[in-house]
Amino acid sequence: MILFADSGSTKTAWLLYDPATTSRKYFETVGINPIIHHHEEIYQKIFSNTELVASAPTVQEIKFFGAGCSSPERNRLAEAALKSIFTNATIEIDHDMKAAAYAICGSEPGIACILGTGSNSIFFDGETLVESYAGIGYILGDEASGAYFGKTILRDFIYHLLPQEIEAYLLSEYKLEKNTIFQLVYKEASPNRYLASFAPILSKFRETDYAQVVLQKGFTEFFDFHVSCFENFQEYPIGFVGSIATTFKPELEKVAAEFECTLGKFVTKPIDEIADYFIAKTSN
Numbered sequence: 001m002i003l004f005a006d007s008g009s010t011k012t013a014w015l016l017y018d019p020a021t022t023s024r025k026y027f028e029t030v031g032i033n034p035i036i037h038h039h040e041e042i043y044q045k046i047f048s049n050t051e052l053v054a055s056a057p058t059v060q061e062i063k064f065f066g067a068g069c070s071s072p073e074r075n076r077l078a079e080a081a082l083k084s085i086f087t088n089a090t091i092e093i094d095h096d097m098k099a100a101a102y103a104i105c106g107s108e109p110g111i112a113c114i115l116g117t118g119s120n121s122i123f124f125d126g127e128t129l130v131e132s133y134a135g136i137g138y139i140l141g142d143e144a145s146g147a148y149f150g151k152t153i154l155r156d157f158i159y160h161l162l163p164q165e166i167e168a169y170l171l172s173e174y175k176l177e178k179n180t181i182f183q184l185v186y187k188e189a190s191p192n193r194y195l196a197s198f199a200p201i202l203s204k205f206r207e208t209d210y211a212q213v214v215l216q217k218g219f220t221e222f223f224d225f226h227v228s229c230f231e232n233f234q235e236y237p238i239g240f241v242g243s244i245a246t247t248f249k250p251e252l253e254k255v256a257a258e259f260e261c262t263l264g265k266f267v268t269k270p271i272d273e274i275a276d277y278f279i280a281k282t283s284n
Helices: 039-047 050-054 072-083 096-105 146-158 164-174 178-186 191-196 200-204 209-226 243-247 249-258 271-283
Strands: 002-007 011-018 023-030 061-066 090-095 110-115 119-124 129-132 237-241 262-267
Touching (some): 002 096, 002 271, 023 039, 023 050, 039 050, 061 072, 061 096, 061 271, 072 090, 096 129, 096 237, 096 271, 110 209, 110 243, 119 209, 146 178, 146 191, 146 209, 146 243, 164 200, 178 191, 209 249, 237 243, 243 262, 249 262
Parallel strands (some): 002 061, 061 090, 110 237, 237 262
Antiparallel strands (some): 002 011, 011 023, 119 129
């Protein structure tokens, strides 16, 4: 059995593939990121899915692609946690940008982008990851991500810059208070996930001038920093994975047109495409 995993900061999608029958089984856990999670936390997050853990004795190979898996030290941390559960498996750890490239581009050249809880991009020549500008995280970067948009909404809430209808909605539905925001952003674990939880507000109030201005600004910054940085970027299709990209596809298309870019695939759940890529390589 081969176990594929695509992990962002919010959730991890798992796919268990049986080469003998070509059957696929799917699991989900919360996100795993070795930048912010230590060994025991990663272990507990995986162990929370008892059905996934029950399959461990049958797993012979794991291909794990995750946010934060961008250095040998972090990859060893994730590998050790996985090995403590999947004791019979050989384990390959790599960055989630590589998974995005496989899911979006397959074997063709292109620019692959992630717009989910965080954001990032990479250039793929069809075989290898040629050029990447490492993401700098939700505090300094992650332009147009869920965390970026959520941070914008909360900042404008605190400064009383939101339109009245959006502020009233946040007060009514979220019972927001400044001290609670400070506690959850500065004191609690996974503040990027907390920030990203407010991004759906832009979808609910999508037709307002406020939402359109915020989306336009965020996507323009993303193209400035994460797309136009690649040489000859207008010559390649630009594809996306992540809920922000798929939810706000029309707004993203508008900004792409301003940069004279051609958009490629939009992938909502890339785990199947990731598995397809490796299965095809094995059969060739």
